[in-house]
Amino acid sequence: MLRVRNHRRRLVLHGLAACSMAPFSLAIGQAKPTLRFGTTPVFLNDRVETTTRWRQYLAAATGADVQFVQRGSYGEILELLMRDELEAAWVCGYPYVISKASLELLATPIYQGKPLYQSYIIVPVYDAATESIADLRGRIFAFSDPLSNSGYLVPKSELARLGTTSEVFFRKSFFTFSHRKVVDAVRLGVAQGGAVDGYVWDTLVKQQPESTQGVRVAWRSVTFGFPPLVVRRSLDVRFAAQLRRAFLGMAGTPAGRDVLARLNLDSFGDAPDSTFDGIAALVRQVGGAKT
Amino acid sequence: MTLFRDLSYRYRVPLAITAVIVATECVVTITLLSQGLADARRDLQAGAENLVAVLSRSLREPMLRDDVWQAFEVIRTPIETRDDDNALESITVADSAERVFVSTDTGSFPMLAPIDSLSERARILLSPDNRAKGFAFQGTRWFGAKNVVASGDVLSDDGSLLGRIVIKYDGEKISHRLQKTLVQLFAVTLPGLLVLILLGWFWGKRMVAPLLRLAADMQRIGKIPPMEIACGVDLAGKDEIGVLSSSFKEMLIGLDERDRLQREMVTAERLAAVGRVSAGIAHEINNPLGGMLNAVDTLTTHGSPDAFTQKTLGLLERGLNQIRTIVGALLVEARLDSPAITPEDWQDLQMLIAPQLQERAGDLSWDVSIDTSLPLPSHLVRQLVLNLLLNCVKAVHEGGHIWFEARLEDEMLEIAVANDGAPISAERMEHLFEPYTVSPHGSAKKSYPIGLWVCYQIVNALRGSIRVVSSEGLTRFRVSIPLSGGTP
Numbered sequence A: 001m002l003r004v005r006n007h008r009r010r011l012v013l014h015g016l017a018a019c020s021m022a023p024f025s026l027a028i029g030q031a032k033p034t035l036r037f038g039t040t041p042v043f044l045n046d047r048v049e050t051t052t053r054w055r056q057y058l059a060a061a062t063g064a065d066v067q068f069v070q071r072g073s074y075g076e077i078l079e080l081l082m083r084d085e086l087e088a089a090w091v092c093g094y095p096y097v098i099s100k101a102s103l104e105l106l107a108t109p110i111y112q113g114k115p116l117y118q119s120y121i122i123v124p125v126y127d128a129a130t131e132s133i134a135d136l137r138g139r140i141f142a143f144s145d146p147l148s149n150s151g152y153l154v155p156k157s158e159l160a161r162l163g164t165t166s167e168v169f170f171r172k173s174f175f176t177f178s179h180r181k182v183v184d185a186v187r188l189g190v191a192q193g194g195a196v197d198g199y200v201w202d203t204l205v206k207q208q209p210e211s212t213q214g215v216r217v218a219w220r221s222v223t224f225g226f227p228p229l230v231v232r233r234s235l236d237v238r239f240a241a242q243l244r245r246a247f248l249g250m251a252g253t254p255a256g257r258d259v260l261a262r263l264n265l266d267s268f269g270d271a272p273d274s275t276f277d278g279i280a281a282l283v284r285q286v287g288g289a290k291t
Numbered sequence B: 001m002t003l004f005r006d007l008s009y010r011y012r013v014p015l016a017i018t019a020v021i022v023a024t025e026c027v028v029t030i031t032l033l034s035q036g037l038a039d040a041r042r043d044l045q046a047g048a049e050n051l052v053a054v055l056s057r058s059l060r061e062p063m064l065r066d067d068v069w070q071a072f073e074v075i076r077t078p079i080e081t082r083d084d085d086n087a088l089e090s091i092t093v094a095d096s097a098e099r100v101f102v103s104t105d106t107g108s109f110p111m112l113a114p115i116d117s118l119s120e121r122a123r124i125l126l127s128p129d130n131r132a133k134g135f136a137f138q139g140t141r142w143f144g145a146k147n148v149v150a151s152g153d154v155l156s157d158d159g160s161l162l163g164r165i166v167i168k169y170d171g172e173k174i175s176h177r178l179q180k181t182l183v184q185l186f187a188v189t190l191p192g193l194l195v196l197i198l199l200g201w202f203w204g205k206r207m208v209a210p211l212l213r214l215a216a217d218m219q220r221i222g223k224i225p226p227m228e229i230a231c232g233v234d235l236a237g238k239d240e241i242g243v244l245s246s247s248f249k250e251m252l253i254g255l256d257e258r259d260r261l262q263r264e265m266v267t268a269e270r271l272a273a274v275g276r277v278s279a280g281i282a283h284e285i286n287n288p289l290g291g292m293l294n295a296v297d298t299l300t301t302h303g304s305p306d307a308f309t310q311k312t313l314g315l316l317e318r319g320l321n322q323i324r325t326i327v328g329a330l331l332v333e334a335r336l337d338s339p340a341i342t343p344e345d346w347q348d349l350q351m352l353i354a355p356q357l358q359e360r361a362g363d364l365s366w367d368v369s370i371d372t373s374l375p376l377p378s379h380l381v382r383q384l385v386l387n388l389l390l391n392c393v394k395a396v397h398e399g400g401h402i403w404f405e406a407r408l409e410d411e412m413l414e415i416a417v418a419n420d421g422a423p424i425s426a427e428r429m430e431h432l433f434e435p436y437t438v439s440p441h442g443s444a445k446k447s448y449p450i451g452l453w454v455c456y457q458i459v460n461a462l463r464g465s466i467r468v469v470s471s472e473g474l475t476r477f478r479v480s481i482p483l484s485g486g487t488p
Helices: A002-018 A022-031 A048-062 A074-082 A093-098 A149-161 A179-187 A198-207 A237-252 A254-263 A273-286 B002-006 B009-058 B060-065 B068-081 B120-126 B171-219 B226-232 B240-302 B307-330 B343-359 B378-395 B426-430 B451-461
Strands: A034-039 A065-070 A088-090 A103-110 A116-124 A140-143 A172-175 A193-197 A215-225 A229-232 A267-269 B088-095 B100-103 B134-140 B145-155 B161-170 B363-368 B374-377 B401-409 B412-419 B437-441 B444-448 B465-471 B474-482
Touching: A034 A048, A034 A074, A048 A065, A048 A237, A048 A254, A074 A088, A074 A093, A074 A229, A093 A103, A093 A149, A093 A273, A103 A237, A116 A149, A116 A179, A116 A198, A140 A149, A140 A179, A149 A179, A149 A193, A149 A215, A149 A273, A172 B068, A179 A193, A179 A198, A179 A215, A179 B068, A193 A198, A198 A215, A215 A273, A229 A237, A237 A254, A237 A267, B009 B060, B009 B068, B009 B145, B009 B161, B009 B171, B060 B068, B060 B145, B060 B161, B068 B088, B068 B100, B088 B120, B120 B161, B145 B171, B161 B171, B171 B226, B171 B240, B226 B240, B240 B307, B240 B451, B343 B363, B343 B378, B343 B401, B374 B378, B378 B401, B378 B412, B378 B451, B378 B474, B451 B465, B451 B474
Parallel strands: A034 A065, A034 A088, A140 A172, A140 A193, B363 B401
Antiparallel strands: A088 A229, A103 A229, A103 A267, A116 A193, A116 A215, B088 B100, B088 B161, B134 B145, B145 B161, B401 B412, B412 B474, B437 B444, B465 B474
8 A cells, every 4th residue: 555655656746747847836936835844853953053044945945935843742743744734844754654644755864875764772871781672671761752763663662572561661761752852861860761863863973972971872773764754645746746856956956965964964865665664564563653 | 465555656556557447347348248148148048949939830730740851851951051150059859759750960869769768968858857948058157058958849739749849059169159259358358458557557657756756855854955855846736746745845945944044043143142252352351441541641641751661652552552443343333323324425435445446457336326315324334335345355356346236125225245256165154254263265274354243243233134145156245224223
């Protein structure tokens, strides 16, 4: 089913590519469409300078009135998408997988050459013994978001493999609703372990090393599909196509490259839907999700 | 105490001023400091109470939802946004089950740890027994406190207890800050204090200086003449020391006057004694002398002396006459029946003295402003003036100068005779008016005849006064005779 949908989308997009751009631009220019773009902490969305420049790039590339929308959790962004209050969003692979009926894959970030990332289990540096989540029994654990693949689904499935649940296994666990705050929780001693997005961690290490001091990566998961950019299915296909071109073309313009460098990404690519099969498998393993 | 009492005012006043300055400075500093301490404490307390109020409201929702991270986000904000001076150390939230709910100091207050399992210090802070609501200084010290703790309850809408916030402040930091303030305060006031002390010392010494001078002057009384001391007394100012100085000077002048009167009295008494002796002797001599002269005269007139006897009688008569002259000179008789002195008499005197002075190539300034007769015996006044002028002529050097002045003033005849010859020595001055005195004059002794004695006698007879002032370059006699002096 997934493959069929993907195929259909590709057909539409190819058809669009065959047409001339000018009439669309004109038509869109007349209406001045609005792009409400939801962001989640799958990246460092609290960096205003980065989001501002990205917004300016998108506005220039699409001619739309671009608004970036942030909410406290992945769930809220997903809900806005479902209610047609957002046109597009950068969400995690997990909500995409479970909401494919209403969401369509727009583009996938390319990180270190691939549309893939990992989930990390992080612990304080003084905890030299921990090598996996199995060593954290009875500790206090920080998840990022209940709809995060790397920050919740992956450790949850790991615990499921151990035949336990977070409620039983950990002394206490809590959500920080942000990967970055998971790092804070471990660094400041509120939690003795946490699950984070490997990409976010690596970016923090690269761009803000002080925020990761005293914390180390204890375990790395297998790779999963990188949190994708999605649009709601009800979005105008021409606009969606234009949007997609804008994202895919980012690496081709100086402004786009500047934003990509700030995001610590190579580019946005056209990864196949199968990229997220790994996440889908996890979803099946842990038995559904609360959306 | 005795030491201070014996201490000179030279040190005592500056020391007292310095002590007052230091005491004032101390009082001001202590006042400022205690005010500052009270302010700092009040600010800290107000800030802490405010923080507790804000946090207990903000923590209500997270605690109800058991949202540890949200609670942590609430309490981490004040910690992360504090500046370097802020003494805020940690914020801990305990839940109603007496466990640590969340803390910014996860080392001392691990999450979910029962309060009983915490370290001693941490347990005391969170212990329900020690539930000091509000604000408490613990281990208070002079500056600051060891532990400063503020606490408050987190209550739900219906007032049931959800947990408790305990905010710990770094007592060391507070103490350090206060000590810094103290050091700054001293750094600001100390130079001012030093300047004030120097000024006070200087001012004190200045104030005491006249007193010290007065004390030194008093100690010199009896060692040097009073007038010499009086010259150095400073009469500046009308303050107590000024009044004291002025009284002191008056006392010195009085002392000098007394000394002078004493000296004059001694002189007058001595002269009076001499006068009495010489008058007595003169009378005793005059009687036989008169008889002897009569006998010689009778023998010369009525006898028939031969040539040799004649010659001898002549010799006797001349000798006896000389004795009578000398005795007569000693015995100045106030024969007041003499004619009054006229302007012509003054002219005679000038004429009489002129040749004497010419011998010495001297110069005479003659100033007589009397153009009427005066009711004074002319022979006495003439003799007086002549004697004084002759005395002067004797005193002047070759080519010297003599001044003479006679005038009437307030029914007094004022006569002044001066010369620029050698001054009268102190030894001579002692016995100036005495007859036949001998006093050392350079290497030789000099005998003085009775000229000035006569002058003194005449002035005495006329109830006047005679004074002499002699200094280098000018010796001046002043005679004052009342015009009534000639009346018997």
